Amino acid sequence: MGAVADVELLKIGAVAQRSGVPVKTIRFYCDEGLLQPASRSEGRYRLFDHSVFAELALIRNLRAMDLPLSAVHGVLSARRSGVCTCADLQATIRGKLGEIQSRIEDLQTLESDLQTMLASWQSCGGR
Incomplete structure (x- = not known):
């Protein structure tokens, strides 16, 4: 777990509360590969670092432009890989x-x- 252990990780409920995005939507984004939990707890709960908030904001903006999920996935993948x-x-x-x-x-x-x-x-x- 290394570097991840040094960072505050949040359960999905805390992410939903802070972001205003419903838990169900966050789970859907995870299932579609748009969001990637930083880790899982011993109880298999998804755990997220604070970068999830920037990614949720980006997803919301791209979806507000009516971009299909596949395009949103491409933007997020490129962003994560550093490919412009x-x-x-x-x-x-x-x-x-x-x-x-x-x-x-x-x-x-x-x-x-x-x-x-x-x-x-x-x-x-x-x-």
Whole structure:
């Protein structure tokens, strides 16, 4: 266990409480290979070091971009190995940014249309 023994390890419940990510989700991420416990207790509980919080934040951000789990796995694997996939990730982020900007424009148009509709109803006096 060596270096791991010198680091405070947290059970899954403590990780869930501190991160706000449900235990069930953390288990799912482990089962899918996205998260890797640092160790297991004698009772076979998953134990995590503090790097799990950065990984959970990254997973949340990547999933918020609607990236499939396989892509999230690739980013995490590359990050752990030190192999840079910046160009691919930047291209994905640029694409998602474009989608979000388009959605914002659509929502702003809808907002304007609704405000116009509401104003015309208010001026009719309820008749």
